[in-house]
Amino acid sequence: MQDESIGFIGLGNMGQPISSNLLRAGYRLVVYDILEERVEEMVSQGAIRGTSPRDVASKSDVVMTSLPTPEALESVLAGRDGVLEAGREGMVIVLLDTISPITARRIARMASLKGVEVLDAPVSGGPYLAREGALTIMVGGDRKVFERCRHVLEKIGKNIFYVGGIGSGSVVKLVNNLLSLGNVALMCEALILGVIAGVDAKTIYEVVSKSTGRSFALEYKLPNIIAKRRFEGGFAIDLACKDLGIISSLSRELDYPLFMGSVVEQIYRLAKMLNLGREDHTAVVKIFEGLAGLSINF
Ligand code: NAD
Numbered sequence: 001m002q003d004e005s006i007g008f009i010g011l012g013n014m015g016q017p018i019s020s021n022l023l024r025a026g027y028r029l030v031v032y033d034i035l036e037e038r039v040e041e042m043v044s045q046g047a048i049r050g051t052s053p054r055d056v057a058s059k060s061d062v063v064m065t066s067l068p069t070p071e072a073l074e075s076v077l078a079g080r081d082g083v084l085e086a087g088r089e090g091m092v093i094v095l096l097d098t099i100s101p102i103t104a105r106r107i108a109r110m111a112s113l114k115g116v117e118v119l120d121a122p123v124s125g126g127p128y129l130a131r132e133g134a135l136t137i138m139v140g141g142d143r144k145v146f147e148r149c150r151h152v153l154e155k156i157g158k159n160i161f162y163v164g165g166i167g168s169g170s171v172v173k174l175v176n177n178l179l180s181l182g183n184v185a186l187m188c189e190a191l192i193l194g195v196i197a198g199v200d201a202k203t204i205y206e207v208v209s210k211s212t213g214r215s216f217a218l219e220y221k222l223p224n225i226i227a228k229r230r231f232e233g234g235f236a237i238d239l240a241c242k243d244l245g246i247i248s249s250l251s252r253e254l255d256y257p258l259f260m261g262s263v264v265e266q267i268y269r270l271a272k273m274l275n276l277g278r279e280d281h282t283a284v285v286k287i288f289e290g291l292a293g294l295s296i297n298f
Contacts, residue, residue: 004027005060006022006063006152008029008042009050009063009066010066012038013126013236014126014127015033018156021156022155030048030059032051032053032055053081056083063092063093065095067097070097070100073097077093077110087111087115091114091117100174101120101167104118117141117145120139120141120167120169121169123157124173124176126235127233135156135159137153137156137159137161138163138172139161140167140170141166143162174247174250178244182260188226188284192289201227202227202298226296227298231280234282235281237268238272238277239281241277267287268281
């Protein structure tokens with residue numbers, strides 16, 4: 001049994017496999033989710049049921065969150081029966097959620113009134129890498145607090161980076177997601193142009209994956225997700241829209257124009273309007289397939 005008690009709130013596509021890894025690593029784990037069946041599943045694996053975010057915090061040294069929206073996160077932390085109601089000196093909150101650095105800093109300021117430390121520690125890698133305990137984690141906050149929590153992060157991630165003060169982890173994560181989502185959309189558009197122009201998708205994939213146009217989107221997501229039509233689970237278009245909204249607000253806040261990023265945001269918002277919100281972000285391919293009247297399948 002590891003010394004520190006961990007609390008975990010948000011047992012979804014990411015939170016469920018991450019918390020399973022923490023249990024396997026021997027931590028005493030207290031869990032909470034608004035969906036009872038998700039709590040039940042973790043209790044069956046050996047976790048302790050938390051009755052509210054406050055209850056989780058009262059039983060934990062480190063509280064981790066993996067929630068779908070900044071609104072859900074703020075209500076879990078600062079709302080009624082929230083984590084901060086049980087906040088005390090020495091407790092640490094680790095935000096695994098993708099949020100704005102401005103939100104991370106606001107949460108850290110609120111938490112500091114109770115002597116609670118906060119790290120923003122968003123993750124890269126979907127549910128598959130979460131299951132493997134092989135996420136990339138980018139951490140912002142006080143370096144000493146990071147060092148104290150490193151042993152927990154090492155149980156869920158393979159590449160762990162300390163990137164600076166509070167909010168820095170979120171900055172790096174947002175840059176990553178803008179690139180990742182943009183790469184997927186551009187890859188889909190370019191690929192389908194090639195198909196309409198007369199070359200089959202598999203040939204284009206084989207050649208471009210050995211050429212300068214390659215990307216993780218083309219090399220991994222195209223053959224393993226798009227071509228196999230595996231759009232369930234993963235990183236949902238709803239969450240992609242949430243992240244792109246955070247990115248465009250941040251750019252406005254900084255008076256920094258976002259050209260390509262704005263187009264990328266509109267493409268994912270269109271996908272959401274077309275009822276693809278719950279599908280993996282790679283289902284954005286369906287927009288381009290619809291325009292061309294064909295389907296990528298190999
Ligand atoms: P998800 O929607 O699958 O899971 C979120 C969980 O939070 C659900 O179980 C939901 O019931 C629970 N929840 C919602 N509101 C709650 C509340 N008020 N109190 C308690 N529980 C509540 O989302 P996910 O894909 O697991 O993503 C979680 C976070 O991780 C998001 O911030 C996302 O942007 C980020 N992220 C996701 C991925 C991915 O590939 N899915 C990758 C990296 C980062």
